[in-house]
Amino acid sequence: HEQPEAVARTLEGRIAGSRILPNVFGVDAETLLAQVKNIHIVACGTSYHAGMVARYWIEALAGLPCAVEVASEYRYRQTVVPPGTLFVAISQSGETADTLAALRSGRASARYLAALAVCNVPESSLVRESDLVLMTRAGPEIGVASTKAFTTQLAALALLTLELARLNGIDDARYEELVGELAALPRMVAEALKLEPQIALLAERFVDKQHALFLGRGASYPIAIEAALKLKEISYIHAEAYPAGELKHGPLALVDEHMPVIAVAPNNQLLEKLKSNLEEVRARGGELFVIADTDVDVKLDPDRGALLRIDAGNNLIAPAVFNIPLQLLAYHVAVLKGTDVDQPRNLAKSVTV
Ligand code: F1P
16 A cells, blocks of 8 residues: 555656656666666566566567576576666665675676666675666565565656667657656555455455456566466455466366456457457356456456456556566455465565575
C-alpha cells in the first residue's frame, strides 16, 4: 500500500517536464551511457524479474542488445562481454552474494564499459562498488518478499530505458509521450490498489488449490513469473509461469478442473494471440482468471473463472501496474491460509552467502 509514494519517490527530481534529467545515474553518466552498445543485466529473485521486464523495454525503445541472467549462473559462465557493455546489477539490499560476485568478477577482468547499480540501500556494497548508481528509494522493506522494491525497480529501469532511448535517437514526440506515461505511474499504482476488495474475493478460490499456472506474453511474461514467485513464497502454493505461447508445448497437459490459470492481458499487439491461448485453457475445463486492461474482452465461462479489469495505461508501464493485483492476490491467499506473510518459512531477506 505504500507503493504510490515509493514510486513517486523513485521518480522525484528525475523527470522535469517532458524529459529525464541528465546525470541522475551518476557523474558524467550521459557521456558514459552514450557509449553503451550492449547491456548485461544481472540479479537474483524478484530483482531478476524486474531485469527481465527491462530487457523488453530496452530492446524495443533503445534498440540495444540486452541479455539478462540470474547472477548465480552468470558468475560461473564464461560470459562473452562485447565492447561497450553496460553491466546493470539490480538488488534491493545491494548485499546479495551472487550479484556482488558477478559484479566483482567482471570488474576484476575490466570487461565492462561501466557498472550501474539499481539498488535500494545507499550504503550497500553494490552501490559502493559500482560506477553509476540509480537508487530506488523504496524505503525499508519489512517483509522478506519484495513488493514495493520490485515496483520501484521497474520505475528506475524505465528511467534508464528512456535515457538510453533518448541517447539512441528515439523520436522526440514518442520520448516525451513515454516520459509522461512514466510520470503517471504513482497514480496508476494507486488506482490498481483499489482492486483489493475484488482480489480478496478472488483469493478465496485459491485457498484449497495445490497448484497454479500463470501466463503472460511479452513484457507481461516476467510479471507472470513474479506473480508465481509471490504466490509460492508467501502462500506455499506450487505455482509456475509460462509464456502463453509455450502452453501447447507441454504445460497444457497439466490443465484440468483442478489447475487454476491466471493470465495477464494488456491491450497490445499480442492480445489476439493470448486470447487464442486462453481459449485452449477454457476448452479443457481449466479455471481461468484473467487480469485484463479496461477495454479487453475475454470469453469466459462465468462459473469457471473471472475477469478482473484494470487500467494499465499503456505498453511501457503496464507491467508495473499489472503487478499490483497479482501481489495482492498472493497476499490475500496467504492471509486466508494463515501463513506468515512477512516472514515465509526457509527464506531470508538478504542472501549474503
Ligand atoms: C534478491 C532476493 C529477493 C527476495 C528474497 C531473497 O534480493 O531474491 O528478491 O525477495 O528476499 O533475495 P536483492 O538482491 O534484491 O536484495
